[in-house]
Amino acid sequence: DGGITQSPKYLFRKEGQNVTLSCEQNLNHDAMYWYRQDPGQGLRLIYYSQIVNDFQKGDIAEGYSVSREKKESFPLTVTSAQKNPTAFYLCASSPSGTTSYEQYFGPGTRLTVT
Amino acid sequence: GQSLEQPSEVTAVEGAIVQINCTYQTSGFYGLSWYQQHDGGAPTFLSYNGLDGLEETGRFSSFLSRSDSYGYLLLQELQMKDSASYFCAEVASGSARQLTFGSGTQLTVLP
Numbered sequence: 001d002g003g004i005t006q007s008p009k010y011l012f013r014k015e016g017q018n019v020t021l022s023c024e025q026n027l028n029h030d031a032m033y034w035y036r037q038d039p040g041q042g043l044r045l046i047y048y049s050q051i052v053n054d055f056q057k058g059d060i061a062e063g064y065s066v067s068r069e070k071k072e073s074f075p076l077t078v079t080s081a082q083k084n085p086t087a088f089y090l091c092a093s094s095p096s097g098t099t100s101y102e103q104y105f106g107p108g109t110r111l112t113v114t
Numbered sequence: 115g116q117s118l119e120q121p122s123e124v125t126a127v128e129g130a131i132v133q134i135n136c137t138y139q140t141s142g143f144y145g146l147s148w149y150q151q152h153d154g155g156a157p158t159f160l161s162y163n164g165l166d167g168l169e170e171t172g173r174f175s176s177f178l179s180r181s182d183s184y185g186y187l188l189l190q191e192l193q194m195k196d197s198a199s200y201f202c203a204e205v206a207s208g209s210a211r212q213l214t215f216g217s218g219t220q221l222t223v224l225p
Contacts (some may be wrong), residue, residue, distance in 0.1 A: 002155035042215035100211040101147045
């Protein structure tokens with residue numbers, strides 16, 4: 001079964017701690033994306049990667065970091081510099097950057113920082 | 115930056131037809147996608163318009179008018195399971211083709 005997995009589903013952290021969210025896909029897609037969703041809001045792009053070992057900042061990259069060492073994996077680190085980290089984080093992929101209009105989403109990780 | 119406008123809420127009854135409108139800014143526009151998201155779930159792709167006109171996929175259709183910077187999602191023969199949030203997303207021009215999402219329209223289908 002092909003798809004995108006994100007783990008864990010729920011994550012709780014104390015302020016001041018860095019936390020890494022996992023995203024894995026077995027769809028053989030080149031492009032991967034991280035979004036943040038706040039209650040009642042749309043998705044905002046944090047980072048995206050069109051190819052292994054390359055990634056670009058999205059609209060709200062401050063306080064976040066990513067890596068793309070393997071095609072299948074695009075982990076997101078929420079650092080202590082992120083002022084309001086509590087949110088629903090969604091990872092997505094598309095076959096390539098030019099087919100980004102159709103993205104496949106993982107189930108999301110709900111992060112709570114207290 | 116780019117921004118999209120869509121109604122925050124729409125209510126309709128089972129079996130009815132509902133239209134969700136979306137207006138966008140024209141700077142760097144490439145196309146318009148639509149996504150459905152059930153409460154607490156992952157968004158799923160519904161439709162894409164790269165050209166003006168109507169795209170039909172079963173009960174769902176999407177329309178784009180570049181001259182009016184406007185699109186809509188049409189849902190026919192509404193079912194209870196269609197209750198969800200619907201997002202329009204602007205596809206940017208350029209090699210990366212990033213998506214910028216609207217704030218979403220919460221559709222409630224009543225029996």
